Structures are given as C-alpha cells and as structure tokens.
Amino acid sequence: MLAASVSRSLPSSKRFSLSVLVCASIVIMLFALTQGSASLSIREVWLALTGEGTPLATTLVMELRLPRILAAYATGGLLAVAGALMQILLRNPLAEPYVLGISGGASVAALVSILLGISGVLLSGAAFLGAMVSTVLVFGISQAGRTSSSLRLLLTGVVIAAGWGALITLILALAPPHKLPGMLYWLMGDLSYAGSPILPWCMLIAVCVVIVPLGRSLNVLARGALQAASLGVDVKRLERLVFVLASLLTAVAVTTAGSVGFVGLVVPHLLRMVLGNDQRVTLPACALAGGCLLTLADTLARVVIAPEQLPVGVITALLGVPTFLLLLRKGRL
Amino acid sequence: MTQLVLDRMVVDIPQQGAMSPLTMSLSSGQLWGVLGPNGVGKTTLLHTLAGILAPRSGRIELDATPLAKLARPMLAQCIGVMFQDHQDGFPATVYETVLLGRHPHLGVWQKESDQDHAIVLNALKSLDLLALQNRLITELSGGERQRVALAMLKAQQPKVWLVDEPTNHLDLNHQVRAMEILAEQSLQGDCVVASLHDVNLAARWCTHVLLLYPDRPPLWGESASLLTTDHLEPLYRQPLAVTELEGRSVFVPRST
Numbered sequence: 001m002l003a004a005s006v007s008r009s010l011p012s013s014k015r016f017s018l019s020v021l022v023c024a025s026i027v028i029m030l031f032a033l034t035q036g037s038a039s040l041s042i043r044e045v046w047l048a049l050t051g052e053g054t055p056l057a058t059t060l061v062m063e064l065r066l067p068r069i070l071a072a073y074a075t076g077g078l079l080a081v082a083g084a085l086m087q088i089l090l091r092n093p094l095a096e097p098y099v100l101g102i103s104g105g106a107s108v109a110a111l112v113s114i115l116l117g118i119s120g121v122l123l124s125g126a127a128f129l130g131a132m133v134s135t136v137l138v139f140g141i142s143q144a145g146r147t148s149s150s151l152r153l154l155l156t157g158v159v160i161a162a163g164w165g166a167l168i169t170l171i172l173a174l175a176p177p178h179k180l181p182g183m184l185y186w187l188m189g190d191l192s193y194a195g196s197p198i199l200p201w202c203m204l205i206a207v208c209v210v211i212v213p214l215g216r217s218l219n220v221l222a223r224g225a226l227q228a229a230s231l232g233v234d235v236k237r238l239e240r241l242v243f244v245l246a247s248l249l250t251a252v253a254v255t256t257a258g259s260v261g262f263v264g265l266v267v268p269h270l271l272r273m274v275l276g277n278d279q280r281v282t283l284p285a286c287a288l289a290g291g292c293l294l295t296l297a298d299t300l301a302r303v304v305i306a307p308e309q310l311p312v313g314v315i316t317a318l319l320g321v322p323t324f325l326l327l328l329r330k331g332r333l
Numbered sequence: 334m335t336q337l338v339l340d341r342m343v344v345d346i347p348q349q350g351a352m353s354p355l356t357m358s359l360s361s362g363q364l365w366g367v368l369g370p371n372g373v374g375k376t377t378l379l380h381t382l383a384g385i386l387a388p389r390s391g392r393i394e395l396d397a398t399p400l401a402k403l404a405r406p407m408l409a410q411c412i413g414v415m416f417q418d419h420q421d422g423f424p425a426t427v428y429e430t431v432l433l434g435r436h437p438h439l440g441v442w443q444k445e446s447d448q449d450h451a452i453v454l455n456a457l458k459s460l461d462l463l464a465l466q467n468r469l470i471t472e473l474s475g476g477e478r479q480r481v482a483l484a485m486l487k488a489q490q491p492k493v494w495l496v497d498e499p500t501n502h503l504d505l506n507h508q509v510r511a512m513e514i515l516a517e518q519s520l521q522g523d524c525v526v527a528s529l530h531d532v533n534l535a536a537r538w539c540t541h542v543l544l545l546y547p548d549r550p551p552l553w554g555e556s557a558s559l560l561t562t563d564h565l566e567p568l569y570r571q572p573l574a575v576t577e578l579e580g581r582s583v584f585v586p587r588s589t
Contacts, residue, residue: 091420213441219429220436224420229385231489232409232437277425 014281017274021288025073028292032069032299033061037306072191072298072312073291074200075257076267080290081207082249083264084271084283088222089242090150096264097250100157103261104164105134106254111171111183124195124255131251134160139243150225153243188311189260191298203252207245208287215280218242222277260313263290266320273327293319335361335396335411335492335524337382342391344381346374353550354391357543359526361492364519366535366556367528369545370569375528376417378545379495382526383414395493409437413491415482417498419470427473427481428466431456434488456487459514461507475502483511487518494518494525500534512538532584536560544568560584 033045040048040057047053048061083096097103109130113123142156168187175183217238220228225235253260267290271282297315304310337359344352352374359365359382367375380386382393384400393400395411403411413434434456435449457463460480465473470481479502486494499515500508508531516538519525529535535542535556542560543553546568552559560582562573572587 087423091423093423216436216439216441220433222423222425223430223433226380226385226414226416227420229405230383230409230412230414230416231433232406234405272423276429277423278429 014275014278018281018285018288021285021292024292025288025295028295028299029069029073032072032295033065035299035303036060036065037302067197068191068194068298069295070197071194071200071256073295074197074204075191075194075253075260076263076290076292076294076297077204077287078200078207078249078253078290079260079263079294080267080286081204081211081283082246082253084268084279084286085218085242085246085249086264087268088218088279089239089246090154091222091224092150092154093269094265095154097246098259098261098264099161100154101134101138101161101164102131102157102247102250103254103259104161104168105137106131106251107187107259108164108167108171109133110186110258111168111175114179114183114186115171115175120193121195127258128251128255131247131254134164135243135247135251150239185311186258189258189313189316190309190311191257191301192309194256197256200252200256203249204287204291207249208284210245211283212280214238214241215278215283218279218283219277222279257294257312260294260316262313262317262320263294266324267293270324270327334522337412337493337524338394338397339382340392340394342381342393343389344374344378345386345389346377349374352378352545355543355551355553357553359493359524361522361524362519362540363524364516364538364540365524365526366539366542367526367545368530368532368535368542368565368568370547373545373547375545376497379414379497379526379528382493383412383495384408385414406437409489409491411491412493412495413486413489415486415494415496415499417501419478419482424469424471426467426469427462427484428453428457430470430481431462431466431484431488434485434490437489452490453488456484459487460484461510476504476507479503480507480511483514487514492523494523494527496525496527498530499527500529500531508534532560532565536582536584 030042030045034040034042038060040060044053044057045061048057053061086095086097086100087093089095106127107130110123110127113126118126138153138157138160142153172180172183217233220231220233221235221238229235268282268286271285271289275281275285293316294312297319298312300315301310301312339355339357341354341356343354346352367378369375377386381388384403387401395403400408431453432445435445435452439445457466460483462480462484465477470478473481483499486496494515496515499511503511512534515525515527519540539556541554542556543551544559544564545551552564562575565584566573572589574585574587576583
C-alpha cells in the first residue's frame with residue numbers, strides 16, 4: 001500500500017507545479033510592467049492598471065507596455081505548446097516548428113514583404129500565409145506516397161526548411177543595405193512591432209481547452225502509432241489534428257513576433273524533465289512556462305541596452321541554453 | 334463467451350504472395366500458439382486479428398460483428414495487443430506506462446478512477462513489477478520492458494489477447510511466469526493468441542496451435558494432435574527428436 005500512496009501522490013504535486021507556474025506568470029508580468037526606459041514602482045503600475053495613475057504612467061503601462069507584454073506571453077505559450085505537439089506527433093524529441101519549415105515559410109514571405117516595402121498588418125498577413133503554405137506543402141508531400149510515417153513527415157519538413165533557408169539567404173544577399181537591419185530583427189524575433197495581443201491570446205486559450213480532452217490520447221500516441229491504434233486511438237485523425245493545430249499556433253506566433261526560435265524546443269523538454277510525460281500536465285505547463293520565458297526575455301531585451309533594444313530570440317537562447325544543460329545533467333532524459 | 338471468427342480470411346503481407354485463406358474460430362478459454370518460421374506472417378496475422386491492418390480478403394467477426402464495423406475504442410476494450418517492438422521516444426515511468434492500458438475504458442473528459450489505479454497495481458503485482466513502478470522504462474532491461482508490456486495488456490483487460498512473442502528477452506523463470514499468466518487468463522475465460530518460437534512452450538501450455546507453413550496450407554487444431562514431428566519438421570525444415578517428459582512431448586533439434 002506504500003507503493004500505492006507513492007504513485008497516487010503524483011497528481012497533487014503536478015497540480016502544485018501548475019499553480020506555481022500561474023503565480024510565476026503573474027509576478028513576471030507585473031515585474032515586466034515596472035521595467036523599461038522609465039521604471040515605475042509596483043504601486044504606480046497598480047494605480048495605472050486600475051485607472052487611477054498619472055497620465056504618463058497610464059500611457060506607459062496601458063498603451064505601450066501591457067499590449068507588448070501580453071503579446072510576448074501569448075507568443076511564448078503558443079511556441080512552447082506547438083513544439084510539444086510536434087514532438088509527440090513525430091515521436092522525436094528534436095522536432096519543433098522551425099525544424100519542420102513552418103516558420104521558414106513565414107520568414108520568406110515576411111522578408112519578401114519587407115523587400116517590397118510592405119509593413120504592418122499586411123506584413124503579418126504575409127507571414128501567416130507563408131506559414132500555412134509551408135504547412136500544406138510539407139503535409140501534402142509527406143502524405144502523397146503509398147505509406148505515411150512520422151519519419152517521412154520529419155524528413156520532408158527538414159528538407160523544405162532547408163529550401164526556405166536557402167531562399168532567406170538569397171533575399172538577404174539581394175536586399176538593399178538599409179533594409180537589412182529590419183530583416184535581421186524579424187528573423188531573430190522582435191516584439192516591438194507586435195500588434196494587438198488579442199489574436200494570440202484567443203489562440204492560446206482555445207488550445208488550452210482543446211488539450212484537455214486530447215491529453216490522454218496524446219500520451220498514448222507518444223508510444224507509437226501501432227500501440228495507439230491498439231488502444232483505441234484513431235491515429236490518422238489525431239495526427240492530422242495535431243499537425244494542423246501545431247501549424248496554426250506557430251503561424252499565429254510568428255505573425256505576432258517574427259521568428260523566435262528555441263522556445264518551442266527547450267520549454268517542453270525542461271518541463272518533461274521536471275514534471276514527467278503526462279501531456280495533460282505538460283501541455284498546459286508549456287503554455288505557462290513558454291509565456292514566462294518569452295516575457296522575461298522580452299523585458300531583458302527592452303532594458304539591457306535601453307533605449308536600444310535587442311532581438312528577443314537572442315535572449316531566449318542565452319537564458320535557455322544554460323538552464324537546459326544544467327537540467328539535462330541531472331534530469332530524466 | 335467471446336468468439337473471433339475468421340471466414341476465408343487472407344492476410345495481406347506486402348510484396349508477397351497471399352497466405353492461404355483461414356476459416357477458423359478462436360474462442361474463450363483457448364490458448365492458441367501461432368508457430369512458423371521467420372517471415373511467414375505471424376506478426377501480420379496478429380495485427381490483422383486486432384483490426385489494425387485490413388485483411389486482403391475475407392471476413393473477421395468478433396461475436397458476429399465484423400471488425401471493420403466496430404468503433405476503435407470499442408474494439409480496444411475487447412481486443413488487446415502486445416507488440417514485439419516497444420517504442421519509448423520519451424521517458425515515462427513503469428506506472429505511467431501500465432496506466433495507459435486503461436485508455437480504451439475512459440471517455441475523453443474522464444480521469445482514471447481509484448478502480449483504474451487498483452487494476453494497474455494488480456497488473457504490476459502479477460508481473461513482479463511493484464518494486465520497479467517508479468523507474469523509467471528507458472532504464473529497464475529488455476526482459477523487464479517485456480513484462481511492462483504484458484502488465485499494460487493485463488490492465489487493458491481485453492477479452493481477446495493477441496501477444497507477439499511474449500517470451501522474447503525473458504529469462505527462464507519469467508518465460509514460465511509469462512506463459513502461466515496467459516494460461517491463467519484463458520482459464521478465466523479470455524481467448525489468448527500468442528505467436529511463439531519455442532515449440533516446447535507451446536506443447537506445455539497451448540490448448541490449440543496454428544501452424545503457418547511457408548510453402549503449403551496452414552494447419553490448425555488441438556495441440557495434442559498437431560504437435561508431432563510429422564507436422565513440425567516441415568514447418569521449420571529441421572529434423573527433430575521427440576521424447577516424453579512429465580507426460581508431455583519435448584522436441585529437440587537433431588543434427589542433419
């Protein structure tokens with residue numbers, strides 16, 4: 001019975017981890033609101049949020065910082081969940097949207113738009129379209145053969161990503177010098193042009209709701225297609241759903257913040273090492289932890305060399321690499 | 334009473350001529366051994382019986398309902414499979430793995446109940462895995478991994494058990510234990526179908542056998558009448574000596 005109590009105590013500790021992540025999210029977002037070219041106290045931020053602050057603080061908080069922080073949080077969450085979904089879909093711990101060429105398609109479309117002088121909503125729209133075209137291309141080609149397998153999907157994605165990579169290099173080589181900084185910032189991820197955070201938030205909340213009933217089936221799918229089929233999962237339908245979902249999440253994230261790498265790869269692994277491999281816990285935790293990581297990274301990007309800004313993708317990598325390696329040394333992988 | 338009925342069923346083996354049609358029924362309380370040389374289609378047959386692969390022609394019915402007409406979760410509640418290869422892309426504990434066996438019994442919004450956890454503990458106990466339950470399956474030996482797969486199948490509680498080489502990788506003691514579990518399960522009223530490479534395990538435990546020949550029509554029936562050197566020598570293209578030990582036939586390969 002001792003053995004029984006050991007395994008039964010796990011769910012409550014998992015619920016605890018999720019609560020910790022929720023608290024961390026709130027703390028990090030509040031902290032991010034205080035930081036910037038002019039730093040505010042927690043009290044000033046609170047007053048501004050409740051509508052009783054000074055006009056300057058209110059503008060800073062409500063119009064400049066809050067939308068950007070919300071956009072960063074949602075983007076991070078979307079990327080981490082998309083990465084986790086791709087890893088289960090391909091039964092490969094190296095999978096993430098970037099490896100599968102989805103963000104490559106978005107990048108090419110975005111760079112062409114910048115080259116043509118397009119900006120704002122149209123640029124975002126082009127990036128979204130690029131991501132979806134790449135998705136259809138990868139999925140269509142990988143399903144065209146007689147047999148479909150996750151390895152085939154992975155290889156198709158990797159090859160198409162390489163193709164996008166070559167096009168990106170070509171565009172950068174041909175682009176006039178004054179457009180290069182904008183392009184490079186887009187490629188490394190940048191939240192300063194993030195529009196309204198409403199779309200990524202809707203997406204994030206929607207996916208968190210969808211994950212709940214899918215979680216256990218995904219646990220089974222992680223054990224391989226045959227095993228999943230023998231346990232009553234309609235594998236083809238589930239795989240299609242997961243792929244479309246992950247692609248949509250990526251497309252929305254890339255549209256919001258450019259091509260932020262690394263979050264989708266590292267956050268799911270960090271959480272798996274700490275929380276285990278129950279997707280009903282890992283996926284919501286990815287949404288929360290990915291949000292925390294990108295919000296923190298974006299805050300650093302805003303303040304480290306303020307008023308100049310760093311590309312946020314650089315910061316996520318610099319934060320993520322040591323943390324990942326540290327956990328890998330003693331974790332369960 | 335569960336019955337899996339095959340009606341002129343032909344297994345679909347890619348790039349190969351079809352196997353001869355099978356018309357037979359597998360019933361509760363029977364423990365079937367599927368014997369045959371490598372590559373003859375034992376695994377493909379088990380996958381077809383599980384409804385994972387479609388047969389090339391003919392019909393398979395579970396209690397008078399064609400397999401193709403049953404919804405997947407329903408099918409998984411009745412028919413369980415233990416595969417030969419185990420995919421462990423991501424590390425999970427033994428307990429988490431065996432718990433997956435409960436999947437077909439749970440609705441999408443449902444969580445595992447106390448009863449499900451009790452079933453899992455019982456399955457772990459019967460396969461000697463209680464002490465390993467919090468270990469990662471990636472750290473286990475091949476034989477321990479095999480026992481986890483059997484425990485998962487036990488937790489699934491299917492009426493038809495399809496097990497692909499259940500004694501693979503197992504030491505002698507656990508081979509016996511695995512066969513005992515399968516025999517126990519058939520005595521409790523389940524139908525068990527196991528592909529085996531060891532004729533002597535089949536002779537000792539199986540009530541029925543299906544012999545798949547590479548070059549002639551298959552034979553099936555009660556073990557006692559089919560497990561003879563006359564039938565087994567052409568099956569493996571290997572001369573055999575037979576002796577009686579504790580009232581059972583024991584087959585030993587003879588040098589040519």
